[in-house]
Every structure is written in C-alpha cells, then in structure tokens.
Amino acid sequence: MSELAERLLAGDRRALARAITVVETGGAERADLLRRLHGHGGQAHVVGITGAPGAGKSTLVAALAGALRDAGERVGILAVDPSSPFSGGALLGDRVRMGTGEGLFIRSLASRGHAGGLSRATADAVRLLDAAGFSVIVLETVGAGQGEVEIMRLAHTTVVVTVPGLGDDVQAFKAGIMEIGDIFVVNKSDLPGANITARDLTTMLMLAPPRPWSPPVIQTSALKGEGLAQLVKAIGDHARWLREAGRWAGRAAELAQRRFEEAFAEMGLRRLRAAAEASGAWQAAMAAVARGELDPDAAAEQALGSVSGAWTSV
Amino acid sequence: MRPIRVLVAKAGLDSHDRGAKVIARALRDAGMEVIYTGLHRTPEHVIQAAIQEDVDVVAISLLSGAHLTVVPKIIAGLRAQDAGDMLVLLGGIVPDEDVGPLRQAGVAAVFGPGTDTAEVVDFIQGHVRTGSPA
Numbered sequence: 001m002s003e004l005a006e007r008l009l010a011g012d013r014r015a016l017a018r019a020i021t022v023v024e025t026g027g028a029e030r031a032d033l034l035r036r037l038h039g040h041g042g043q044a045h046v047v048g049i050t051g052a053p054g055a056g057k058s059t060l061v062a063a064l065a066g067a068l069r070d071a072g073e074r075v076g077i078l079a080v081d082p083s084s085p086f087s088g089g090a091l092l093g094d095r096v097r098m099g100t101g102e103g104l105f106i107r108s109l110a111s112r113g114h115a116g117g118l119s120r121a122t123a124d125a126v127r128l129l130d131a132a133g134f135s136v137i138v139l140e141t142v143g144a145g146q147g148e149v150e151i152m153r154l155a156h157t158t159v160v161v162t163v164p165g166l167g168d169d170v171q172a173f174k175a176g177i178m179e180i181g182d183i184f185v186v187n188k189s190d191l192p193g194a195n196i197t198a199r200d201l202t203t204m205l206m207l208a209p210p211r212p213w214s215p216p217v218i219q220t221s222a223l224k225g226e227g228l229a230q231l232v233k234a235i236g237d238h239a240r241w242l243r244e245a246g247r248w249a250g251r252a253a254e255l256a257q258r259r260f261e262e263a264f265a266e267m268g269l270r271r272l273r274a275a276a277e278a279s280g281a282w283q284a285a286m287a288a289v290a291r292g293e294l295d296p297d298a299a300a301e302q303a304l305g306s307v308s309g310a311w312t313s314v
Numbered sequence: 315m316r317p318i319r320v321l322v323a324k325a326g327l328d329s330h331d332r333g334a335k336v337i338a339r340a341l342r343d344a345g346m347e348v349i350y351t352g353l354h355r356t357p358e359h360v361i362q363a364a365i366q367e368d369v370d371v372v373a374i375s376l377l378s379g380a381h382l383t384v385v386p387k388i389i390a391g392l393r394a395q396d397a398g399d400m401l402v403l404l405g406g407i408v409p410d411e412d413v414g415p416l417r418q419a420g421v422a423a424v425f426g427p428g429t430d431t432a433e434v435v436d437f438i439q440g441h442v443r444t445g446s447p448a
Binding site: 013014087093095106 | 317319338341342344345349352365367368396397
C-alpha cells in the first residue's frame with residue numbers, strides 16, 4: 001500500500017485508479033492508504049454539478065472540463081450513477097457524453113446503495129484526486145431530485161443545472177436543491193423558454209433571504225459550447241470569494257470533522273456488534289425478536305447492556 | 315467482495331451498438347458495474363478508459379472487421395501500462411480462422427452473434443476474482 005500511495009503522489013494514473021478501487025472497497029487497506037496520504041493535497045477546487053436527470057449534466061461537465069483544461073487547469077472528473085437496488089449492478093454511461101476526454105482523468109462511480117446523489121466513497125475519491133495534484137475536481141451527482149444536497153458539503157462550489165420547460169415556477173427547484181446552488185445554469189439554452197426559466201430563477205433568488213454570495217444565473221448550451229466562458233469565470237469568481245471571505249480553510253476543517261464523525265460511528269458500530277456476537281447476546285436478541293418475545297428496541301437495549309465495558313478492547 | 319467492473323467498448327467505425335447494449339444490460343443485471351464508452355472509440359481511448367476506470371474486464375464490441383488490427387493494439391497498450399491482467403473479451407462478427415490469432419494475442423474469449431448472454435456472465439464470473447482489489 002505504501003508503494004501505491006507513492007506512485008499516486010508521483011502522478012501515476014494507473015495507481016490513482018487502483019487507489020479509487022481500494023477506497024471503494026473499504027476496509028483496512030482503505031484506512032492505511034488514506035493515512036499515508038494525509039497531509040497531501042488541500043489545494044484542489046472541488047466543483048459539484050447537480051440537477052435533474054436529463055438536464056445535460058454529463059455533456060456540461062465534459063464541456064466545462066475541456067474549457068478548464070484549456071485554461072491551464074489539471075482537471076479530474078468523478079461521475080456518479082445509480083446502482084440497481086435489485087442486482088447491485090450499475091450501468092455507468094457518463095463517459096458516452098464525455099467523448100474521448102483528452103487530457104482528463106474521468107472515473108465513473110456507482111452509488112452502491114448510498115442515497116444523496118453521491119457514493120459512499122466519493123469523499124475519499126476526492127481526497128485521492130486532490131493528493132494526486134488535480135487543481136480542479138468536477139463532481140457529477142446522479143440525476144438529483146429535490147433532496148440530494150450532500151454535494152454541497154463536499155464541493156466548494158455547487159452548480160445546479162436545470163433546463164427550460166421543467167414546470168412553471170421551476171418545480172424541481174422548490175426546496176433543498178434551490179438553496180444549495182452557488183451558481184445556477186440554465187442548460188440547453190437553445191431550446192424555447194430558456195429566457196423565461198432564467199428569469200424565473202433570477203426572481204426566485206432575489207426573493208430569497210440575502211446571502212453574502214449572490215448566485216449568478218448563467219445560460220449555456222453545452223452541446224454548442226455557448227456560455228461556457230461565463231461559467232468558467234463564475235466558478236473562478238466563487239473560488240476567489242471563498243478565499244477572500246476566509247471560507248476556504250474553514251470548509252476543510254468542517255469536512256475533516258465530518259469524516260471523523262463518520263469514521264467514529266462506523267468503527268463503533270462494527271466493534272459493538274462484534275462484541276455482541278462474541279458473547280452470544282446478538283444471536284439471542286435476534287432470535288427473541290423473531291419469536292416476538294421482545295420488541296426490537298428492548299432487544300437492542302438488552303444486547304448493548306450485555307456488552308458494555310467489554311467492547312472497547314475488541 | 316466488491317462488484318466486478320467491466321468496460322464495454324465500441325472500438326472502430328461501425329455504429330451498431332445494440333449487441334453492446336444488450337451485453338451491458340445483462341452484465342448489470344448480474345450485479346456488475348458496467349462502464350459504456352459510446353461509439354467510435356480509438357484503441358488509445360479504450361486503453362485510457364480501462365485504466366482510469368480500473369476495470370477487471372474489457373469487453374470489446376466490433377463489427378467492422380478491423381478486429382485483427384484494433385484488438386491487439388488495445389491489448390499491447392494495456393500491457394504497456396501495467397494492466398495486462400485485465401480480462402479482454404471480444405464480441406461481434408469474427409471469422410473462425412481469426413479466433414486463433416486473437417487468442418494468441420491475448421483475447422480470453424470471442425463471442426459471436428447469437429451468444430446467450432448468460433454464457434458471457436458465466437465466463438466473466440469464472441475468470442475474475444475480486445477478493446482483493448490490488
């Protein structure tokens with residue numbers, strides 16, 4: 001694992017790809033790899049792209065990534081698509097619209113049952129790309145509805161993409177997703193109604209409580225390459241604003257604390273369960289619940305009570 | 315156990331991707347993560363996608379007749395980038411006399427028209443181990 005970390009830090013793409021598989025798989029190898037990479041990176045600008053299915057996110061991501069690359073950035077793309085809840089398999093088709101992606105690193109991630117528009121390993125994968133020296137990491141969520149706001153926590157800049165004709169009063173943007181956009185994009189601007197959608201959005205943003213950053217509304221046609229220069233500029237403006245307002249460093253600390261919480265919860269759960277299984281309390285509780293002798297909450301209390309004190313050493 | 319990852323690649327100039335899509339769907343339904351490249355990819359692009367996606371299997375679909383040129387090029391590129399362990403499969407119209415040379419070049423199996431998708435699923439599951447990612 002130390003060799004993999006070294007190769008990744010040296011810019012080896014094969015090693016980076018392997019490392020993403022390692023964090024997706026989880027376990028001790030993941031923990032070891034991330035420990036070795038601790039302290040590397042921290043420079044990358046993470047840009048999240050979210051929006052309804054079919055809004056043209058993949059095409060926009062590819063066009064945006066190309067424009068950023070031409071502006072001298074080292075661009076990595078993480079694209080998340082849903083896993084099937086039935087087979088666990090996934091059809092990851094974002095590369096189809098991203099073309100050949102010359103000079104870009106593109107990795108497709110399956111959501112693997114994780115809700116919120118991202119996969120569980122997405123945060124880890126961002127860390128790997130960051131450590132590997134990418135200056136911009138573009139994160140594309142699964143086609144999001146109104147509740148997928150996890151992207152906001154992971155990205156410095158969240159771009160919310162919509163298209164003309166998704167409903168009056170911009171239905172898709174009512175709650176949640178409307179509040180997380182740092183930049184709003186009306187894609188497929190060559191379609192009729194783009195001006196109206198952009199105007200509706202602008203009006204809604206004006207009605208929202210004032211925020212220190214006012215999100216711009218930009219019309220793009222990713223297919224024709226229109227509006228990209230404005231989008232690139234807006235993303236740069238937002239990064240500059242975050243740094244000047246002192247929010248860049250704060251975000252890193254927040255993210256690190258959230259990762260600690262997740263790690264603590266996961267490790268704690270695993271150890272508690274192992275201890276309960278070792279003492280037989282887990283099996284006894286499961287059987288009692290199945291027979292209807294105990295309600296599930298009482299059974300959990302009992303099983304937990306039986307391991308208290310003993311589990312710290314597991 | 316992690317899911318098996320498969321790149322389904324349309325290499326070459328033909329535009330017939332029905333077969334590729336049928337296979338992609340069958341592999342997904344068998345619990346695999348399938349990355350589809352889209353049409354008309356060059357060998358270089360297929361190699362790059364396979365590396366970046368860190369797949370276990372590269373399934374090439376080719377109906378243009380260029381398999382003897384394109385497929386060995388892809389395999390050589392994978393080997394040059396330390397990815398010679400990826401299982402390379404070929405689907406499409408391949409004359410019997412070409413199968414030998416392709417196998418020699420490193421193709422693990424050739425599946426012709428009318429192949430039952432279950433056969434492809436079985437072959438992959440029988441040849442890929444995902445116990446350890448590294």
